[in-house]
Amino acid sequence: MQVYGKQITSRLMLGTAQYPSPSVLARAFQRSGAGVATVSVRREAGADRAGTAFWDLVRDLDVTLLPNTAGCHSVREAVTTAHMARELFDTPWIKLEVIGHADTLQPDPFGLVEAARILTEDGFQVFPYTTEDVVLADRLLSVGCEVLMPWGAPIGTGLGLTNVYGLRTIRAQFPDVPMVIDAGLGLPSQAAMAMEMGFDAVLLNTAVAKAGDPAAMAEAFARAVEAGRLAREADPMEPRDMAAPSTPVIGKAFLT
Amino acid sequence: MKITVNGTPTEVRAETLAGALDELGYGGAKIASAVNESFVPATARENTALSPGDRIEIVAPRQGG
Numbered sequence: 001m002q003v004y005g006k007q008i009t010s011r012l013m014l015g016t017a018q019y020p021s022p023s024v025l026a027r028a029f030q031r032s033g034a035g036v037a038t039v040s041v042r043r044e045a046g047a048d049r050a051g052t053a054f055w056d057l058v059r060d061l062d063v064t065l066l067p068n069t070a071g072c073h074s075v076r077e078a079v080t081t082a083h084m085a086r087e088l089f090d091t092p093w094i095k096l097e098v099i100g101h102a103d104t105l106q107p108d109p110f111g112l113v114e115a116a117r118i119l120t121e122d123g124f125q126v127f128p129y130t131t132e133d134v135v136l137a138d139r140l141l142s143v144g145c146e147v148l149m150p151w152g153a154p155i156g157t158g159l160g161l162t163n164v165y166g167l168r169t170i171r172a173q174f175p176d177v178p179m180v181i182d183a184g185l186g187l188p189s190q191a192a193m194a195m196e197m198g199f200d201a202v203l204l205n206t207a208v209a210k211a212g213d214p215a216a217m218a219e220a221f222a223r224a225v226e227a228g229r230l231a232r233e234a235d236p237m238e239p240r241d242m243a244a245p246s247t248p249v250i251g252k253a254f255l256t
Numbered sequence: 257m258k259i260t261v262n263g264t265p266t267e268v269r270a271e272t273l274a275g276a277l278d279e280l281g282y283g284g285a286k287i288a289s290a291v292n293e294s295f296v297p298a299t300a301r302e303n304t305a306l307s308p309g310d311r312i313e314i315v316a317p318r319q320g321g
Binding site: 015016017018019025038039040041042043044045046047049050051052054055058067068070076077080081083084085087088089155205206 | 280315
C-alpha cells in the first residue's frame, strides 16, 4: 500500500492510547506488526517530562507515526494542533479530525474540508477521518487529500461496519484512492470484512487496548487483516439466492 | 507579568516566549507552543514578545488513537 509516495508494509494501523501500561503497548505493537502508529499532542506540565518519555517509547516501536488532531472541534483548533504536531513529530502526515457532534464524534464535514484545504496548501499530507459520504469524499479529494479514512462506526464503540451499503458505495466510487477504515471496529472479523470489501487498511485502537489481552488481540487483528486482504485478492465467488450443488450430478449412481 | 499557561494563571518575569518557557521549566523539553491560539515555531520563540494576559499553550507527544 502506497500513500503520499510512502510504502506502508502492514495494512494494520494501530493507536497508542488507553493501554494499561507502556510495556503492554509495546508488546501489542510487536505482535500486531503494525507499520503505522497514531499519536497525539496534549498539554505538558513543566516538570514531569511525560512527553519525552512517551516520545522515547514510540521511537523504539520503529513504526511510521501518524499524529492526529483528536478532540478538535473547529478548523482553527485543528490547524493549530496540526502545526504543533508537525513540529513535534517531524512529519507532514496528519490524521485530521474535526469533530462536529459530541455524542457520535462524527466529523464536521464543512470544517473538515476547510481544514484539509488549509493544511494541504501548507504542505501537510492529510489523512481525513470522515464519514462514508461520497460527496464529502469528493470534496476532500478535490482539496488535495490523497487518502480517505471513512469511519466504520463511532469512535470507541466497537460496533463494526454499521453502514455497509455506504462503505461499498464510497469504495466503488473511488476505486483508485487508498482508503482506511478508521474507528468503530471491535472484532477482528469486522476488520476482515473491511478488507474483503476492498479497503486498503484498517486503523483501530480501543479494540486492542481495552481487550483483556491486548497483545493477543493485536495479533488476531493482524491475522484478520491479512486474511481479508488475501480473500479480496483471490476474487471471491458471487453469492446467489438458490442452492447449487457443489458435487457433480453427472455420474451419480441411480439408486431408488 | 501575569499570563495564562495551559489554562492556569501564571506569573512570569520573562518578556519573550523562549524566556518564559525556560523560566517555567521547559528548557530542553520536547514541546510545541502556541500563543493566543496561534502556533509559534520553535525558531520564532526568541523573537516572540509576551504581553500581560497572553495565553500560552504548551503541548508534548502523547498517546493517541
